[in-house]
Amino acid sequence: MQRHTGRDMWDVEECASPRMGSVILGVDGGASNTVCVCIPAAMPFNDPLPVLSRTIAGCSNQNSVGGNSIWTHFKDQNYFCTKDRARETLERVMSQALLKARRRRSNVCAVCLAVAGVNHPIDQQRILDWLREIFPSHVKLFVENDAVAALASGTMGKLHGCVLIAGTGTIAYGFTSDGREARAAGAGPVLGDWGSGYGISAQAMTAVVRAYDGRGPETVLTNNILDFLGLASPDELIGWTYEDQSWARIADLLPVVVESAESGDEVANKILHNSVGELASSVKAVVQRLELGGEDGKHSFPLVMVGKVLEANKRWDIGKEVIDCVTKNYPGAYPIHPKVEPAVGAALLAWNAIASELDGDIRNVQ
Amino acid sequence: MQRHTGRDMWDVEECASPRMGSVILGVDGGASNTVCVCIPAAMPFNDPLPVLSRTIAGCSNQNSVGGNSIWTHFKDQNYFCTKDRARETLERVMSQALLKARRRRSNVCAVCLAVAGVNHPIDQQRILDWLREIFPSHVKLFVENDAVAALASGTMGKLHGCVLIAGTGTIAYGFTSDGREARAAGAGPVLGDWGSGYGISAQAMTAVVRAYDGRGPETVLTNNILDFLGLASPDELIGWTYEDQSWARIADLLPVVVESAESGDEVANKILHNSVGELASSVKAVVQRLELGGEDGKHSFPLVMVGKVLEANKRWDIGKEVIDCVTKNYPGAYPIHPKVEPAVGAALLAWNAIASELDGDIRNVQ
Structure with missing residues (x-):
């Protein structure tokens, strides 16, 4: 097999058997780590999904949340990283997933790479060009925003409906069946993502400072946050924040x-x-722009809920409240809490795109 | 004269005449540059103040605004700087001011160093220790938060009243005649300084993103901000922000x-x-805590207004609106827009403290 890159990490594939079936790689290049899964290209799928292998590597170093792509900046709040380093991380996580699944690159029929902050066609093309150096021309390549993979993780790869992600950052992203798309929020902490984990925490810390200054009401947040952080006073909270x-x-x-x-x-x-x-x-802005609820607002569409802010493990259930608020305007929204992770969503997205290739309904294929 | 540090920069003082009068150095270690002024210790002062010399150096590298002191972190958003570098900058600006004023260190009777973010006695003591290595024991040394120097710049060195600073960041700081003090805000952009130049701008950029998403009303801020920054669309504003x-x-x-x-x-x-x-x-929180308006809230006290947000050079006069808002509750507040810069305020503060030494009313003297 032709070696498309000179990297040693692909040497591992020499141990794998060439006779096994075709596979799809799904990669989720998140803020804190990079996950790759390998699934069979054969269909239909059973439940649970037959994930052949899963590998994980460190952060592929994009700006922490809702910001810009690793492909344009490679700058974290705390350290810098070269483009080569991010690329190496992504390449390693894929080669190891193939090794674990006992497959070679020649078994790969599609790769979907979902990366935070890939919003611009220039970003997509740059990553597609790089993937093409690794995989031969018959391999279908897809590069998507991580929000798209999160949607796919709830819809078994079908790009229709709206996903709301609320973890450290937040973004709402939606697709119509005919391929139109829209987003809201996802602009990061400086630009008002107040519903995110960061946004909620920053507002809580602000409330502590205001109560201490005499500008706001007393709150148990003061004791609770200081205890949690092991700090003695709100003055120390300022130091902790900017440290x-x-x-x-x-x-x-x-x-x-x-x-x-x-x-x-x-x-x-x-x-x-x-x-x-x-x-x-954020959800309503996307649903309205795409008319996901139809003309009367009552049509049915999936609303995929992802991220720790939306996890229903507390009495105060933020996700449930959001759903209640959305369904008041759009009663056809049906919430989905995905059972699979975004990397599987990325793989399912590639699988679904291949399946619908005959309809000419393919996004971002090189 | 004993050389208190081995630094070459103090060699310049050999050229100055030892026969000239006593002087006071005032230093403002701000976010973007460091200013030192040299004033005569003799009193009373004329108007305008007889500033003997003024020197300026680069940033002494504290965290940009309302954050932590250079003495604890030396970390900027964009680059790191060693403690030695900050110290060298401050030392150079002082030695050059003396040279320009044709004075020696032996002419110095007091030094006041006002540095952004010096809030903690530990910060103060560390800087005092370092200043003591440079200046002999008879020299009075003062280390203050930059807000204190800003107040002094409006009150001719007297620490009484409230100062409101609103530039890139914002803080309100107040003193009673008997030495009690209080502050509000100044906790930086993460912790809710929404009235600052940064806070106003961040809210405006957020409004642009919301209008674009369909989450907020249309606004001319979109065209005006994009034009100002030379950007084509709000998507590019996200890139610009985190770049x-x-x-x-x-x-x-x-x-x-x-x-x-x-x-x-x-x-x-x-x-x-x-x-x-x-x-x-912020102002009202400080005034209330210190009872600057007395029991009936009507006593007279100075309200010193500093920073570009409060400059009265526009039809939309933020400073005037703030004063109107404060005087509704505290009609005795009389606004002062200082005629001298904070470095002069620092020098006046030292001058005033020396003058009131006989009353035992001295702050932070080593």
């Missing part, structure tokens, strides 16, 4: 805010209600 | 927001009215 401005580190305060709200704290409750409004407004 | 997260760079959009409000844009007007409320609430 290391990783957005994920701030978003980790989310459970403290939820617990404070559950204990009846008015300030914490107001912050969570506000975040529900923000998240629902 | 370089200097807070000052974002705060530079302030004039665009003010112009948009002056043209009648409702969204821009709402942002500015909100910032007025935020800034006034």
Whole structure:
């Protein structure tokens, strides 16, 4: 087989058997790590999905959340990383997934790479060009925003409906059956993603500072956040905040805010209600632009809910409140909490695109 | 004269005459540059103040705004700087000011160093220790938060009243005649300084993204901000924002927001009215805690207004609106727009402290 890159990591494929079946690789290049899954290209699928292998590597170093692609900046809040480093991470995670599944590159019929912040055709093309250096021309290649893979993880690869992601950051992304798409939010912490884990936590910390200054009401958030962080006073909270401005580190305060709200704290409750409004407004903006609810707003469409802010493991259930808020306007929205991870969503997306190739309904194929 | 540090920069003082009078050095270690002034210790002062010399150096590298001191972190959003580098900058600016004023270190009777973010006694002591290595024991040394020097710049060195600073960041700081002090805001962009230049600009950019998403009303801010930055679409605004997260760079959009409000844009007007409320609430929190308005709230006290957000050079006069808002509750507040810069305020603060030494009313003297 022709070696498309000179990298040693592909040497591993020499051990694999060439006689086994075709596979699809799905990659989720997230903010804190990079996951690759290998699934069979044969269909139909059983439940649970037959994931042949799963590998994980470190961060592929995009800007933490909702920001720009690794392909344009490679800059994290805390450190810099070269484009080569990110590429090497992604390449390693794919070669190891093939090794674990006992497949070679010649078994791969499609690859879908879902990367945070890939919004621009230039970003997509750059990654497609690079993937083409690794995989021969008959392999179908797809490069998508990570939100698209998250949608696919809830719809078994079909690009129709709306996904709401709310983890460290937040974004709403939607597709119509005829391929139109729209997004809302996802512009990061500086540009008002207040419904995100970061946004909720930053509002809670702000409430602590305001109460301390005498500009805002007293709140149990003060004791709860200081205890959680092991700090003695709100003055120290300022130091803690700017010591290391990783957005994920701030978003980790989310459970403290939820617990404070559950204990009846008015300030914490107001912050969570506000975040529900923000998240629902992102979904509604996408649904309205794409007319996912049809002319009367009552048509049925999937609403895929992803991320720790939306996980229904608390009495104060942010995800449920968002759904209630959306279905008031769009009663046909049916919520889906995906059973599979975004990397599987990416693989399913490639699988679905191949399946519908005969209809000419293919997105971003090189 | 004993050389207290081995640094060559103090060699310059050999050229100065030892026979000239005593002087005071005032240093303002701001976010973008470091200014030192040299004033005579003799009193009373004339108007205008007899500033003997003024020197300026680069940023002494504290975190951009309201964050932590150079003495604890030395970390900027965009680059790192060693403690030695910051110290060298401050030392150079002082030695050059003495050279320009034709004075030696032996002429110095007091030094006041005002540095952004010095809030903690540990920060103060560390800088005092370092200054003591440079200046002999009879020299009075003062280390203050930059807000204190800003107050002094409006009150001719007297620490009484409230100062509101609103530039890239914002803070309100107040003192009573008997030495009690209080502050509000100044916690930086992550912790809700929404009345600052950064806060106003970030809200304006957020409004652009919301209008584009369909989550908020249309606004002329979209065209005005994109034109100002030379960008083609709000998508590019996201890229611009995270390309370089200097807070000052974002705060530079302030004039665009003010112009948009002056043209009648409702969204821009709402942002500015909100910032007025935020800034006034910081002042009122300080005034209330210190009872600067006395028991009936009607006593007279100075309200020193500093920073580009509060400059009265526009039809939409944020500073005037803040004053109107404060005087509704505290009619005795009399606004002062300082005629001298914060470095002179620092020098006046040292001068005033020496003058009141006999009363035992001295702050932070080593």
